[in-house]
Amino acid sequence: MTGEQILFGLFALLACGGAISVVLCQSVVRMAFSLIVSLASVSALFFLLNADFVGATQLMVYVGGTLVLLIFGVMLTASSPFVRIRTSPAEGFLAGGIGILFLALVAFTIGAVDWDATTAKLPAPATVATAGHNSAESGNTMRPLALALAGLRPDAPGGSGYLLPFEIVSMHLLVVLVGAAYIARTKRNARSAAQSRAG
């Protein structure tokens, strides 16, 4: 067992354990913290799989942004301490059973494929290609990713870059932020309306 395999096993266990804990926890705050553990472990897996920029982005955007947003949502929608929203055990068993069956199906399919033979059937990558895209002196993956998002593909000459999706995603983020701010704006909510009617 090389060190890399041990680290992979450790972070895979953390990620899967966190995911199981998200499913099984009844308190939404504990679910949020289990999800933090799981997503940080997924980020570590990204680093182990030579995706250093994507791993750093996952830590910053997902763990540091999206999950903090979810925790804010948990705090803003907190129910009273004696009201517990639970699923019935029958539904839980049914969903768990179907989930396990689906996982077995997918895992068996994954294990039954010979990935080396499948890759050998694909057209060979371009000659300038992927040999250098992870080497340290060419900026690991950050420089090829930055060039690809700017429209250049030095690692696959003749391929188009990702400039158009980059611009579309930028506009998408702007639209989403404006829309979310509009939807979640402060309005007279049901509680204050009831109080003003009663008072």
Added chain:
Amino acid sequence: MDASGLSPVLWVGAFLFVCGVVCMTTKRNGIGVLMGVELVLNGANLNFIGFSRYTALGLDGQVFSLFVIVLAAAEAAVALAIALNFYNNHLTIDVDRGDELRG
């Protein structure tokens, strides 16, 4: 390329996906459903990065993962805005209470 390390990555991705789907279907708390969505997206991202590392997919898998992360963040923002709106109107985040079509 040696693709023998690909299957464990795909298994972890599949496990995260299934946990996310079970979370989406069983949780009554709206925020819990959102957490399931995040798990599903991370399972798919792990798939992309695994194929990028072990097969001829190369850089494209990582660019896709970046876009998935960005779009997941945007979708979480909108979904939380909707959840807050629901909470303001119904004073509960229990999704089983959202069974009327009137506004």
